[in-house]
Each structure stands twice: as C-alpha cells, then as structure tokens.
Amino acid sequence: MAPWLIKRILGLCGGAGCLAALSILLSRNLETYYYLVLIQCGIAATLAVSLNLINGITGQFSIGHAGFYAVGAYVGAAWTVLWRPVLAHHLSFLEIGVPQGDILNLLIALVFGACAAGITGLIVGAPSLRLRGDYLAILTLGFGEVIRVILLNVDAVGGARGLSGIPTLVSSGDLAAFWVFGSLCLVTLLTRNLMQSSRGLSWLAVREDEIAAEAMGVDTTRVKVTAFVIGSMFAGAAGVLYAHFFTGISPDIFGMDVSIMITTMVVLAGTGSATGAILAGFVLTALPEVFRFLKDYRMLIFSVTLIVIMLTRPQGFLGNRELGFGTFARLWKRLRRSPAVSGNAE
Amino acid sequence: MEAPETFTSGIGQCRVSDLLVVDRVSRFFGGLAAVAGVSLHVDKGELVGLIGPNGAGKTTVFNLLTGVYAPNEGDISFMGRRLNGMRPSRVAASGIARTFQNIRLFPSLTVLQNVMVGAHIRARTGLMAAIAQSLGQRSEDARLRGECLSILERLDLDGLADEQSTSLPYGQQRRLEIARALATSPRLLLLDEPAAGMNPQEKADLMVLIQRLREDYDLTILLIEHDMRLVMGICERIYVLDYGQIIAEGNPEEISTNPEVIAAYLGTEVV
Numbered sequence: 001m002a003p004w005l006i007k008r009i010l011g012l013c014g015g016a017g018c019l020a021a022l023s024i025l026l027s028r029n030l031e032t033y034y035y036l037v038l039i040q041c042g043i044a045a046t047l048a049v050s051l052n053l054i055n056g057i058t059g060q061f062s063i064g065h066a067g068f069y070a071v072g073a074y075v076g077a078a079w080t081v082l083w084r085p086v087l088a089h090h091l092s093f094l095e096i097g098v099p100q101g102d103i104l105n106l107l108i109a110l111v112f113g114a115c116a117a118g119i120t121g122l123i124v125g126a127p128s129l130r131l132r133g134d135y136l137a138i139l140t141l142g143f144g145e146v147i148r149v150i151l152l153n154v155d156a157v158g159g160a161r162g163l164s165g166i167p168t169l170v171s172s173g174d175l176a177a178f179w180v181f182g183s184l185c186l187v188t189l190l191t192r193n194l195m196q197s198s199r200g201l202s203w204l205a206v207r208e209d210e211i212a213a214e215a216m217g218v219d220t221t222r223v224k225v226t227a228f229v230i231g232s233m234f235a236g237a238a239g240v241l242y243a244h245f246f247t248g249i250s251p252d253i254f255g256m257d258v259s260i261m262i263t264t265m266v267v268l269a270g271t272g273s274a275t276g277a278i279l280a281g282f283v284l285t286a287l288p289e290v291f292r293f294l295k296d297y298r299m300l301i302f303s304v305t306l307i308v309i310m311l312t313r314p315q316g317f318l319g320n321r322e323l324g325f326g327t328f329a330r331l332w333k334r335l336r337r338s339p340a341v342s343g344n345a346e
Numbered sequence: 347m348e349a350p351e352t353f354t355s356g357i358g359q360c361r362v363s364d365l366l367v368v369d370r371v372s373r374f375f376g377g378l379a380a381v382a383g384v385s386l387h388v389d390k391g392e393l394v395g396l397i398g399p400n401g402a403g404k405t406t407v408f409n410l411l412t413g414v415y416a417p418n419e420g421d422i423s424f425m426g427r428r429l430n431g432m433r434p435s436r437v438a439a440s441g442i443a444r445t446f447q448n449i450r451l452f453p454s455l456t457v458l459q460n461v462m463v464g465a466h467i468r469a470r471t472g473l474m475a476a477i478a479q480s481l482g483q484r485s486e487d488a489r490l491r492g493e494c495l496s497i498l499e500r501l502d503l504d505g506l507a508d509e510q511s512t513s514l515p516y517g518q519q520r521r522l523e524i525a526r527a528l529a530t531s532p533r534l535l536l537l538d539e540p541a542a543g544m545n546p547q548e549k550a551d552l553m554v555l556i557q558r559l560r561e562d563y564d565l566t567i568l569l570i571e572h573d574m575r576l577v578m579g580i581c582e583r584i585y586v587l588d589y590g591q592i593i594a595e596g597n598p599e600e601i602s603t604n605p606e607v608i609a610a611y612l613g614t615e616v617v
C-alpha cells in the first residue's frame with residue numbers, strides 16, 4: 001500500500017479513537033439535557049455542512065434538504081425495525097443488544113440510508129439542476145413536501161404516527177457523540193480536502209460564473225449533480241443517526257420548517273464556509289434552547305435575533321473564510337499580546 | 347510518403363492546414379438573424395481578425411464556436427471534428443479557449459485560482475483522489491500550479507497571484523482572462539475585444555503581448571477588436587461582419603481600402 005494511504009488510514013483511525021474516547025467521557029459526565037442538545041447540534045451541523053456543498057460551494061439554491069434527511073431516516077429505520085428482524089432469524093450476528101451487533105446494524109443502516117438518499121438526490125438533481133435559481137428552489141421545496149406527504153400516507157412506515165420503537169443503536173456503548181460528530185467530521189474533511197484541490201476550484205467556479213466555468217472546460221451539470229448527490233448522502237446519514245438516537249420518527253419531523261432552517265444555517269455561514277456552517281448549525285440549534293426561559297416569546301426573539309445577525313453580518317458568520325488551527329493560533333497570540341488579558345502586568 | 351493536402355471531415359473536403367472551418371452557419375434569435383450564413387476558415391498558426399460594427403454578430407460567432415449556442419444552420423469543424431451541438435466544456439477540452447467581451451472572471455477567487463480553474467481541464471486524477479488528497483493528486487496539483495504561475499509570469503501578473511481577481515484594474519483583468527484561457531492549453535484562442543477599456547499604452551503593450559503569446563504557445567488566434575490600429579497592426583487576415591453576414595475578407599490593406607467596409611463603418615454618405 002502507498003505510504004500516503006497508510007498515513008491517511010492511520011490518521012482516520014487515530015481521530016476515530018480520540019472521538020470515541022471523548023464520546024464516552026461526554027456521555028458519562030454531561031447532564032442528559034445538555035447531552036441531548038449537543039447531539040442535536042451535531043446532527044444539525046452535519047445537515048448544514050452537507051447542504052453547504054450544494055448551496056454554498058456550487059451555488060445552487062436547494063431548499064428541500066429535509067427530504068433527503070427523511071429518506072435516510074426512514075430507510076435506515078426500515079432496515080432496523082422491518083427488514084433486519086426477518087434476516088436475524090437466519091443470521092445470528094445481526095442480533096441487537098450486543099455491541100458488535102449494534103455497530104454492524106448501525107453501519108448497515110447508515111449505508112442503506114445514505115445510499116437511498118444519494119439515489120434520490122440523483123433522481124431529483126439530474127433533471128432539475130439544469131434549471132436556474134428560483135426554479136430549482138421551487139422544485140426542491142416541492143420535493144421535500146412530496147416526500148413528507150408520501151411518508152404520511154404509506155402505512156408500511158406507520159403513516160402519520162411514523163416508526164417508533166427503533167432501538168437506540170447510536171448511543172449503544174456511549175458512542176452517540178462518536179457517530180454524530182464522526183459523520184460531521186467526515187463531511188467537513190471531505191469539503192476541506194476538495195476545496196484544497198484544483199478540482200474543488202472548478203466546483204467554486206460553477207458558483208462564481210457558470211458560463212465562464214463551462215468555457216474553461218468544467219462540466220457544470222456533472223459538478224452540480226455530484227455535489228447534490230454527496231450532499232444528499234450525508235443528509236441521509238444524519239437522518240439515520242437521528243432515527244437511531246431518538247428511537248422514533250414521524251413525517252412531521254421532516255417538514256418544510258426544517259428545510260428552511262438548514263438553508264438559513266448555510267446562508268448564515270457565509271459563502272461556502274464549512275466551518276461557518278458548523279458554527280451556524282450549533283448556534284441555530286442551541287439558541288432556541290437558550291431562549292427557553294422566554295416561554296411563548298421564544299421563537300419571536302429567535303427570529304428577531306436571526307434578522308439582526310443577517311443585518312449586521314450580511315456576508316455570514318465567516319464570509320468565505322474557514323476556521324482552522326491557524327485562526328485559533330492567531331486569536332490566541334492576539335489575546336496574549338492585548339493588555340486586557342495580560343491584566344495588571346504594568 | 348507525402349502527407350495528404352486534403353482530407354474528408356464531417357463537412358466535406360478540408361485542407362490539412364485548416365484548423366477551424368465554419369460553413370454557412372446561421373443563428374436566429376426570434377426573428378433576428380444574428381449570424382446569417384457565415385463561412386470562414388482559420389489556418390493553423392494564423393492570426394485572424396473579425397471586425398464589424400456593434401451588433402454585427404461577432405460575439406455571437408464566438409458563442410457559436412464555443413458551444414454556448416448551437417447553430418440553427420450550417421456546420422463548424424475544428425481539427426476535422428464537428429463541433430455543432432457539443433457542450434462548451436467539451437469544446438474547451440477539444441482545444442478552443444476564449445475570453446469574454448464583458449469580463450467574466452470568477453470574482454471571489456484569487457488570480458492564481460482563476461488560472462487554476464483553466465488548468466484543471468488537464469488534471470487526470472479524479473474526485474476520489476481529491477477527497478483523499480492522494481499523492482498523485484497533490485503532485486499533479488503542484489505541477490499545474492507551477493504551470494499557472496509561469497503563465498501569470500508571461501502576462502506580468504505573477505506578483506498578483508494571491509490578489510482577489512476583481513480587485514485588479516481593468517487592463518489586468520483582461521490579461522487575467524487571457525491567462526486563464528491559456529491555462530487550458532488551447533490550440534485556438536478566441537479573444538473578444540481584448541483591448542476594450544484600455545488606454546493607448548496598454549493597447550500597445552497588448553499588441554506586443556498577443557504576438558509574443560502566439561509564438562510562445564504555438565497558438566492560432568481569432569480576434570474581435572474595434573481598435574483599428576491594433577487589428578490592422580497584427581492581423582494577417584481580416585473578416586468583416588455586418589448584419590450577421592461576412593461582407594469582406596482580406597489582408598489589412600485590402601480591408602482598409604474596401605468601400606463596402608468603409609460604408610459599413612462610417613455610413614453610406616461617405617462613399
């Protein structure tokens with residue numbers, strides 16, 4: 001095997017190990033309420049970074065991301081509660097309740113959910129990404145609603161009641177944060193690596209000027225469809241994790257409001273900034289919790305806060321910059337040099 | 347064995363030296379024939395001018411050549427291959443690059459990144475390699491970056507590699523468009539009014555530059571330009587377009603004394 005590949009694999013394994021340890025620590029020490037909010041933030045951030053590939057980086061305006069989220073959640077849950085039990089009669093290693101069985105089943109659910117969402121993305125994206133701006137927006141919005149209405153009317157997946165009693169595979173072995181933040185890291189890493197390559201630049205070129213990008217040999221349709229499919233796959237994976245953490249799903253969880261919220265996160269993030277999308281995912285998920293003491297006025301204040309953020313930072317949280325170790329290092333240096341922090345050094 | 351002088355392409359007999367052959371091409375917009383039965387050819391290594399009054403259809407000819415529009419009638423062949431109906435990215439891959447009359451840089455990308463997008467056409471490694479940052483992909487990107495920097499150097503833009511493209515002054519943006527087109531390593535370069543908005547000094551520099559690039563990169567150039575001094579100064583052959591039709595063809599001397607051309611440009615009373 002090539003040395004660089006070994007390095008990558010070792011890096012991923014090391015990262016996974018650290019994340020797993022952190023995950024176990026968190027689940028044992030964090031209060032349940034904060035833990036739940038943290039997991040929700042992670043799922044929201046994954047959705048935001050995956051939509052960022054489509055909206056932020058290739059510049060398409062998709063506002064039906066909850067549809068792919070739903071497809072992933074339902075297909076993953078369907079594996080665990082509908083199909084797996086049938087197979088488990090013959091295949092004992094699909095047993096749930098033992099750690100290796102839980103992990104294996106979650107992985108299978110993730111693959112099914114992500115692939116189903118990806119294929120749906122291909123079917124929706126291939127014809128519609130030829131459309132421009134507002135048409136694409138209307139079409140994706142419609143798609144999200146179609147998915148919701150279908151789920152509402154298919155009795156095999158519980159209709160309006162949805163699917164419940166999904167075993168909580170995600171938290172098995174205290175690994176919930178591992179799975180959720182692992183998928184967030186994967187999609188962020190994918191975005192980062194791609195954007196550091198000349199191929200990634202050709203994706204940005206599609207956002208910047210489609211006609212010029214085509215003239216420079218960029219197959220814009222192909223780029224847009226690829227971004228759409230990858231973005232949908234990670235939304236699907238987020239859906240699988242949601243279903244197997246909260247143990248129940250129903251069509252109303254995947255409504256238009258969720259799509260709008262994910263789109264808002266990407267817009268708030270700035271143009272194409274993945275770390276900005278993570279930040280926005282956390283802020284927009286945690287803010288309503290922070291405002292909980294306001295009772296009925298909670299969502300009103302939340303909306304007002306959003307408007308204020310948009311007005312004061314129209315370029316988004318980070319503009320087109322990314323947060324990295326470098327940013328923190330610079331911040332740290334500046335803090336240390338500033339007299340406010342060095343306190344009464346005089 | 348002697349190489350054949352002619353060969354049969356998609357549109358009939360062609361000479362080997364013909365790089366680009368446009369055969370009775372038309373394009374209509376509603377009732378308007380923006381390009382009406384235009385035929386022209388560009389030989390390998392030539393520097394050909396395409397001139398005509400505003401609205402004559404020059405830019406539309408470029409859009410037809412590069413696949414932005416498909417012709418309603420007629421055929422376009424490049425190196426013996428039919429281009430009709432090919433999408434612009436395929437046309438670019440087959441060796442035709444262009445600049446735009448209304449500058450179309452990628453605004454939020456840097457100067458170097460703009461050129462890298464052009465160079466990406468020559469990348470062999472795939473999406474997976476980019477995501478995994480494979481060794482092959484990184485060394486290829488490093489090579490392409492080096493090539494792009496040397497192109498920038500040729501165009502006197504090398505000190506500006508990390509500037510945001512749209513922060514450059516107008517003349518440099520035009521040169522950056524040329525750099526980006528060159529990065530695709532084209533055989534045929536289409537320049538749409540490259541001197542528009544430039545001052546006399548910049549225009550003079552551009553004349554020298556275009557000729558030098560032709561030598562250095564072994565290019566064939568088709569050039570739209572309003573500045574007669576520039577066109578007459580560097581083009582070997584000139585086509586004149588008026589109301590979508592070619593009204594004259596010839597060397598600069600023939601064109602500048604052609605009464606029809608003078609009429610088209612200055613209005614009939616003059617002649």
Ligand SMILES: Nc1ncnc2c1ncn2[C@@H]1O[C@H](COP(=O)(O)OP(=O)(O)O)[C@@H](O)[C@H]1O
Pocket residue numbers: 375378380398399400401402403404405406407
């Ligand atoms: N996409 C289009 N739709 C409608 N009309 C067009 C389009 N493109 C060009 N035209 C028309 O075709 C004619 C030629 O335009 P153009 O090729 O831009 O002229 P030139 O570049 O010679 O100034 C003009 O009358 C213009 O309005």
Ligand SMILES: [Mg+2]
Pocket residue numbers: 404405406447
């Ligand atoms: Mg024009």
